Amino acid sequence: xxxxxxxxxxxxxxxDPTSSSRAVPPARIDLGEIDDLRVLDENGEVNEALDPGLxxxxxxxxxxxxxxxRKFDIRMLNMQRQGEMGTFAPGFGQEATQIGxxxxxxxxxxxxxxxxxxxxxxxRGWPMDQLFLLWDGFFEGFxxxxxVNDLPFSxxxxxxxxxxxxxxxxxxxxxxxxxxxxxxxxxxxxxxxxVSESMNxxxxxxxxxxxxxxNNGWAISTKLEQQSGVTELARRGPAFGVPSVxxxxxxxxxxxxxxxxxxxxARAGHGPYLIEAVTYRMGVHTTADDPKVYRSDDEVxxxxxxxxxxxxxxxxxxxxxxxxxxxxxxxxxxxQEVLAARESFRKRAIAxxxxxFDFVYEELPPELAAQRDEYLRxxxxx
Ligand SMILES: Cc1ncc(C[n+]2csc(CCOP(=O)(O)OP(=O)(O)O)c2C)c(N)n1
Ligand SMILES: [Mg+2]
Numbered sequence: 001x002x003x004x005x006x007x008x009x010x011x012x013x014x015x016d017p018t019s020s021s022r023a024v025p026p027a028r029i030d031l032g033e034i035d036d037l038r039v040l041d042e043n044g045e046v047n048e049a050l051d052p053g054l055x056x057x058x059x060x061x062x063x064x065x066x067x068x069x070r071k072f073d074i075r076m077l078n079m080q081r082q083g084e085m086g087t088f089a090p091g092f093g094q095e096a097t098q099i100g101x102x103x104x105x106x107x108x109x110x111x112x113x114x115x116x117x118x119x120x121x122x123x124r125g126w127p128m129d130q131l132f133l134l135w136d137g138f139f140e141g142f143x144x145x146x147x148v149n150d151l152p153f154s155x156x157x158x159x160x161x162x163x164x165x166x167x168x169x170x171x172x173x174x175x176x177x178x179x180x181x182x183x184x185x186x187x188x189x190x191x192x193x194x195v196s197e198s199m200n201x202x203x204x205x206x207x208x209x210x211x212x213x214x215n216n217g218w219a220i221s222t223k224l225e226q227q228s229g230v231t232e233l234a235r236r237g238p239a240f241g242v243p244s245v246x247x248x249x250x251x252x253x254x255x256x257x258x259x260x261x262x263x264x265x266a267r268a269g270h271g272p273y274l275i276e277a278v279t280y281r282m283g284v285h286t287t288a289d290d291p292k293v294y295r296s297d298d299e300v301x302x303x304x305x306x307x308x309x310x311x312x313x314x315x316x317x318x319x320x321x322x323x324x325x326x327x328x329x330x331x332x333x334x335x336q337e338v339l340a341a342r343e344s345f346r347k348r349a350i351a352x353x354x355x356x357f358d359f360v361y362e363e364l365p366p367e368l369a370a371q372r373d374e375y376l377r378x379x380x381x382x
Contacts, residue, residue: 100255
C-alpha cells in the first residue's frame with residue numbers, strides 16, 4: 001500500500017489576520033507506508049513470491065475447514081429460522097479471515113475472540129455440538145473445552161481486547177514459554193477507546209499479542225466511513241508503534257502468510273502486531289438484523305465474486321488437488337459432520353427453566369423465592 005496523505009479542512013476558529021473569509025492552508029497528515037498483502041487473487045491465481053508454501057495436505061485441510069465453517073453457518077441459520085436456535089452472528093464470507101488468523105497457533109497459544117468467530121473456534125478444537133449449545137443459550141456451551149486455551153467470546157465489543165493483552169503480559173512476565181495470544185475484533189470495535197489503550201499498552205510493554213481487526217465494512221448498519229477517520233485500519237498500528245499489515249481477508253493464503261509473520265514476531269519477543277483483514281459480511285449482522293434496510297444488493301453482489309472458498313477451490317483444482325467429485329465429497333462429509341453435531345446437541349439441549357433463579361444470589365431473597373415457587377408451579381414442575 002503506498003504512502004497516503006489526508007488533507008484536513010481549515011481549522012475552525014483559527015484567526016485569519018487578512019480576511020475573515022480566507023481559510024488557513026490545509027494541513028497534510030502523512031500516514032506512511034503499510035504492507036498490503038494478497039497471495040491468492042479472485043481468479044485463484046497465486047503470487048508465488050508471497051506464497052506461504054503449504055504442503056498439499058495442509059492446503060486441503062484449510063479448504064475443508066472453510067467448507068465446514070460454512071456448512072455449520074448455514075445449518076445454524078436454518079435452525080434459527082425454524083425456531084431451534086437462538087440469535088446468532090453468521091460468519092458467511094469471512095471463512096478465510098477466521099481460519100487464517102488461528103492457523104499458525106499451537107496448543108500452548110491463546111485465542112480471545114469476538115462473537116463472529118465460530119470458524120476459528122472449530123479449528124481450535126471447540127466441538128460443534130457445544131457451539132450449538134452456546135448459541136442456544138446453554139451456559140455450558142461457553143466454557144472452553146479442556147486443553148483449549150481460549151477465552152469464551154465477547155459480545156460487549158472491544159471488551160475482550162485488554163484481557164488478551166493481560167494474558168500476553170502474564171506469558172511475558174512468567175518468561176517460561178514463548179506462547180502468544182491472538183485477539184480479533186471488528187472495524188466497529190476498533191473505535192472503542194479500550195482497543196486503542198490495549199494496543200498502546202501492548203506496544204509499550206512488548207506483550208506477545210496479535211490483534212486482528214476484521215474489517216467487514218459495517219458495524220451493524222454503520223458504515224466504516226461513518227465511524228473512522230482512517231478507513232485503512234492497519235494504518236492505526238504504526239501510531240502506537242505496532243507493526244501492521246493490511247491483508248485481503250478473503251484470501252486464505254494471504255491470511256496465513258500475515259498471521260504466520262505476526263505470530264513469529266510476537267513469539268520472538270518483539271511485541272504486538274496488527275493485522276487488518278479486509279473482508280465482507282455476506283449475510284445478516286445477526287439473525288435479528290435485516291441488512292436490506294441499510295446496504296444495496298449491488299454492494300453485496302460485488303463481494304460474491306470474492307468468495308474465499310470459491311477462490312481456493314479454483315486454486316486447488318488448478319493444482320490437481322480437487323475436482324468436481326472431490327469438492328462434492330468434501331462438502332457432503334462436512335454436512336454429515338454438522339448434522340451429527342446437531343443430533344448430539346439435540347440430546348443435550350434440555351431446557352432447565354428454573355435456572356433463571358440460580359446464578360445471581362447465593363441465597364434467594366424471599367420475594368424471588370416466592371416468584372420461583374409460583375413459576376415452578378405454573379410450569380407443572382413443583
Ligand atoms: C460496547 C457495546 N456497544 C454496542 C454493542 C452493540 N453491538 C453489537 S455488535 C455491534 C457492531 C460491531 O461491529 P464490528 O465491530 O464491526 O463487528 P462485526 O459485527 O461487523 O463483526 C454493536 C454496536 C455491543 N455489543 N457492545
Ligand atoms: Mg464490522
